[in-house]
Amino acid sequence: MLAAGVGGQGERLAGRSKKMAVESRVTQEEIKKEPEKPIDREKTCPLLLRVFTTNNGRHHRMDEFSRGNVPSSELQIYTWMDATLKELTSLVKEVYPEARKKGTHFNFAIVFMDLKRPGYRVKEIGSTMSGRKGTDDSMTLQSQKFQIGDYLDIAITPPNRAPPPSGRMRPY
Numbered sequence: 001m002l003a004a005g006v007g008g009q010g011e012r013l014a015g016r017s018k019k020m021a022v023e024s025r026v027t028q029e030e031i032k033k034e035p036e037k038p039i040d041r042e043k044t045c046p047l048l049l050r051v052f053t054t055n056n057g058r059h060h061r062m063d064e065f066s067r068g069n070v071p072s073s074e075l076q077i078y079t080w081m082d083a084t085l086k087e088l089t090s091l092v093k094e095v096y097p098e099a100r101k102k103g104t105h106f107n108f109a110i111v112f113m114d115l116k117r118p119g120y121r122v123k124e125i126g127s128t129m130s131g132r133k134g135t136d137d138s139m140t141l142q143s144q145k146f147q148i149g150d151y152l153d154i155a156i157t158p159p160n161r162a163p164p165p166s167g168r169m170r171p172y
Contacts, residue, residue: 038082039080039081039082041080044080046078046079046080047078047079047080047081047148048076048077048078049076049077049078049079049083049088049141049152050070050074050075050076050151050152051074051075051076051077051088051092051151051152051153051154052070052071052073052074052075052111052151052152052153052154053073053075053092053096053153053154053155053156054073054153054154054155054156055096055098055099055156055157055158056155056157057105057107057155057156057157057161058155059107059109059122059124059153059155060111060153062111062119062120062121062122065111065119065120065151066119066120070151075092075095077091079091079141081140081141081142081146082140082141082142083140083141084137084138084139084140085106085108085125085126085127085128085136085137085138085139085140086128086137086138088108088152088154089106089128089130092106092154092156093130096156098158099130099156100130101130101158101159102130102131102132102159103129103130103131103132103159103160104129104130104156104157104158104159105127105128105129105156105157105159106127106128106129106130106154106155106156106157107124107126107127107154107155107156107157108124108125108126108127108128108136108152108153108154109122109123109124109125109152109153109154109155110122110123110125110144110145110146110150110151110152110153111150111151111152111153112147112149112150112151113149122153123144125139125144126139126144130159
C-alpha cells in the first residue's frame with residue numbers, strides 16, 4: 001500500500017495499512033453562497049404572489065388551505081423573486097392603512113404544498129416592523145426558497161400587542 005509522504009513521494013508501509021482521516025478546515029464564513037443574480041424588472045415578467053393576512057398576530061391554520069380552499073383575506077400582488085420583506089410590507093400597508101402605525105409587527109411565512117403527505121406546511125421566514133429597521137428587511141423571497149405557486153402568510157400584530165422586539169429591530 002502506498003501513502004503520501006513528504007514532498008509527494010510515496011513510501012511503502014511494511015505489512016501495515018494506515019488509515020488517514022481528512023478533516024475540512026473550511027469555516028461557515030468561508031463558504032460563499034452563490035450570490036443572487038439581480039433581476040431586471042424591466043425585462044422579467046412579474047409573478048402573482050397570493051398573500052393572506054391576519055391582524056391577530058397569528059398565522060392562518062393549515063386546514064384553512066385544505067381541499068382547494070384558501071382564507072378569505074387574500075391580497076394579490078404582482079412582484080419579483082427579489083422582492084424584499086420590507087418592500088412587501090410597504091405594499092401591504094398601502095392596502096391596510098391601520099397597519100401603517102409605527103410599531104406594527106409583520107411576521108412572514110411561506111405556505112407550500114407538502115410533497116410527502118397531503119396538505120400544506122408553513123415555514124416562517126422573517127419579520128419587519130413599521131417605523132423600524134430590522135435584520136430581515138432585505139431578505140428576499142428567492143433567498144428563502146420561495147417557489148412560484150407558494151403562498152405568503154403575513155401575521156400582522158398592531159402596536160402595543162406585539163411581543164417585545166428581540167433586539168433584531170432598531171429605530172430609524
